[in-house]
Amino acid sequence: MHGITSTLLLATGLIAGVAAQQGHGSDTTDMGPVAFMWPEDRAWNAADDNVGPCGSKEFAGKRTDFPLVGGSIALNIADPAEDVVVRMSFKNNPTSQSDFVDVISHIDDIVEGHQCYPIPASKIPRDAEEGTLATIQLEYWAQEAGKKKESFFACADVRFVPASKMTTAVPCFNVTSEEFATQEEVVLKNGGKTSGAGKVAAGLFLAAAGTVVAAMF
Numbered sequence: 179m180h181g182i183t184s185t186l187l188l189a190t191g192l193i194a195g196v197a198a199q200q201g202h203g204s205d206t207t208d209m210g211p212v213a214f215m216w217p218e219d220r221a222w223n224a225a226d227d228n229v230g231p232c233g234s235k236e237f238a239g240k241r242t243d244f245p246l247v248g249g250s251i252a253l254n255i256a257d258p259a260e261d262v263v264v265r266m267s268f269k270n271n272p273t274s275q276s277d278f279v280d281v282i283s284h285i286d287d288i289v290e291g292h293q294c295y296p297i298p299a300s301k302i303p304r305d306a307e308e309g310t311l312a313t314i315q316l317e318y319w320a321q322e323a324g325k326k327k328e329s330f331f332a333c334a335d336v337r338f339v340p341a342s343k344m345t346t347a348v349p350c351f352n353v354t355s356e357e358f359a360t361q362e363e364v365v366l367k368n369g370g371k372t373s374g375a376g377k378v379a380a381g382l383f384l385a386a387a388g389t390v391v392a393a394m395f
């Protein structure tokens with residue numbers, strides 16, 4: 179009873195939780211249009227999030243263990259964004275844009291929901307080892323209500339570990355708010371069963387939940 183059921187509930191709760199959170203949009207005070215869901219980003223502050231390289235006055239402090247091979251970043255997307263670039267710095271405390279190199283050079287458009295992107299292994303320096311420090315930078319363009327389009331920054335500070343030593347489950351899945359809403363509607367209408375037109379969206383939702391569950395073992 180304990181294992182699978184509680185894990186499924188946890189996964190579903192996780193998705194429901196983040197979906198509820200992203201309903202706020204970027205005009206609230208807890209996140210910009212896009213934020214890291216994993217690894218954890220530096221404290222967010224509306225006054226700083228258009229200032230590079232990290233959109234935060236904080237320095238690298240708290241670090242998340244990040245696998246040397248097969249690492250991904252998971253994003254919370256509250257408002258549509260474009261021209262997304264992911265960069266990494268292998269300095270202990272990067273302070274300038276020139277400290278970073280591109281690891282995912284261009285993602286055109288992203289919509290409300292969640293996206294998870296693998297970091298190509300070729301972008302991690304060969305001499306990186308357990309304990310090597312790095313900072314992952316996210317830069318993107320978005321338009322907040324009543325403002326012109328601006329570029330935004332966020333950083334997540336990590337410490338490399340061998341993949342075999344990872345102890346946390348990475349919430350890595352892709353689902354848009356629209357797919358999530360369709361699934362909720364279908365479940366409510368059918369008293370818990372899914373059928374008909376909702377099947378495709380429900381499948382996507384379950385695939386997303388499945389990915390989270392799989393990542394937990």
Ligand SMILES: *[C@@H]1O[C@H](CO)[C@@H](O)[C@H](O)[C@H]1NC(C)=O
Binds near residue numbers: 295350352389
């Ligand atoms: C999510 O979508 C991106 C872009 O299409 C893709 O690169 C990535 O592998 C997908 N992630 C998952 C977990 O399916």
